[in-house]
Amino acid sequence: MSHRRFAMDSSGGDNIISRIKLLNVSSARYGGDWHSVPHTHSYAELFYTVGGAGQFRIDNELYPVHPNQLVIISPNVTHTEVSYKASPLEYIVLGIQGLELSVDESNDGRFCIIDCPGDNEIISCLRNIYKETVEQRPGCELICQAYMEILISRLMRRTSLTAADQTTGSQGSHQCAAVRHYIDAHYKESLNLDMLAAQAHVSKFYLAHAFKAEYGISPINYQISLRIRESKHLLRETDMSLSQISRILGFSSASYFSQSFRRAEGMSPLDYRNSGRKPKGE
Numbered sequence: 001m002s003h004r005r006f007a008m009d010s011s012g013g014d015n016i017i018s019r020i021k022l023l024n025v026s027s028a029r030y031g032g033d034w035h036s037v038p039h040t041h042s043y044a045e046l047f048y049t050v051g052g053a054g055q056f057r058i059d060n061e062l063y064p065v066h067p068n069q070l071v072i073i074s075p076n077v078t079h080t081e082v083s084y085k086a087s088p089l090e091y092i093v094l095g096i097q098g099l100e101l102s103v104d105e106s107n108d109g110r111f112c113i114i115d116c117p118g119d120n121e122i123i124s125c126l127r128n129i130y131k132e133t134v135e136q137r138p139g140c141e142l143i144c145q146a147y148m149e150i151l152i153s154r155l156m157r158r159t160s161l162t163a164a165d166q167t168t169g170s171q172g173s174h175q176c177a178a179v180r181h182y183i184d185a186h187y188k189e190s191l192n193l194d195m196l197a198a199q200a201h202v203s204k205f206y207l208a209h210a211f212k213a214e215y216g217i218s219p220i221n222y223q224i225s226l227r228i229r230e231s232k233h234l235l236r237e238t239d240m241s242l243s244q245i246s247r248i249l250g251f252s253s254a255s256y257f258s259q260s261f262r263r264a265e266g267m268s269p270l271d272y273r274n275s276g277r278k279p280k281g282e
Contacts, residue, residue, distance in 0.1 A: 020098040022148040025133040029090040030083035042178030043097040047071040054089035055082040070114040125151040175200040176214040187226040235273040
């Protein structure tokens with residue numbers, strides 16, 4: 001008789017994999033009516049391209065993607081997906097909290113793209129996660145979490161992928177940074193605390209307090225400050241009317257734009273345009 005026994009270390013130790021969390025799972029297939037919108041998240045995203053072809057825009061640079069590729073994007077990195085109309089991009093995406101991913105010294109830590117042709121173990125984990133979330137049977141959260149941990153472990157074993165603990169710095173700092181990056185990319189749009197809190201997966205009351213403590217300004221006032229900064233450029237460099245500028249920058253009316261500008265700069269927009277000088281502090 002042959003008998004082999006292996007002891008498993010159940011203490012956990014300093015195991016990064018045990019500290020990460022699967023936040024969300026989704027799938028998408030884009031058609032010709034889809035519009036690309038750059039955005040960020042406070043968590044990492046792992047995309048598996050099921051079919052079609054397209055590009056990922058990472059910080060204004062384009063990278064082609066094809067079927068059977070994994071695209072891993074670190075937290076707080078501005079990105080979006082660009083789908084070709086002739087071959088709509090289709091993918092499964094996982095949102096993973098508490099993890100930053102990178103590949104060897106040639107990667108700058110923002111993202112990586114990995115070919116997975118015929119890699120049945122990794123793809124099987126992804127498809128099982130998606131199947132569980134669709135069926136929503138009892139225990140699906142625990143099963144999906146387990147599959148995700150296996151998936152990350154498989155990637156680390158079979159590629160030069162490494163995992164870095166995202167908990168460097170406070171969790172609140174990461175969440176506030178994600179919201180700030182989101183506002184930077186969407187300040188011309190109609191935003192509110194509920195929307196911003198949903199981006200960071202926190203309550204709006206927590207976000208308002210944490211953001212003010214981190215940056216000395218509320219999220220909405222930060223958005224207004226970006227609009228005012230852009231309006232000063234438009235006032236100096238163009239002949240646009242106040243109505244045009246207020247509409248472009250997302251203000252509800254020209255009068256509200258004027259009120260906001262006066263509070264921030266101590267003069268009206270027209271006075272600023274006509275003065276031909278910059279206020280103190282610039």
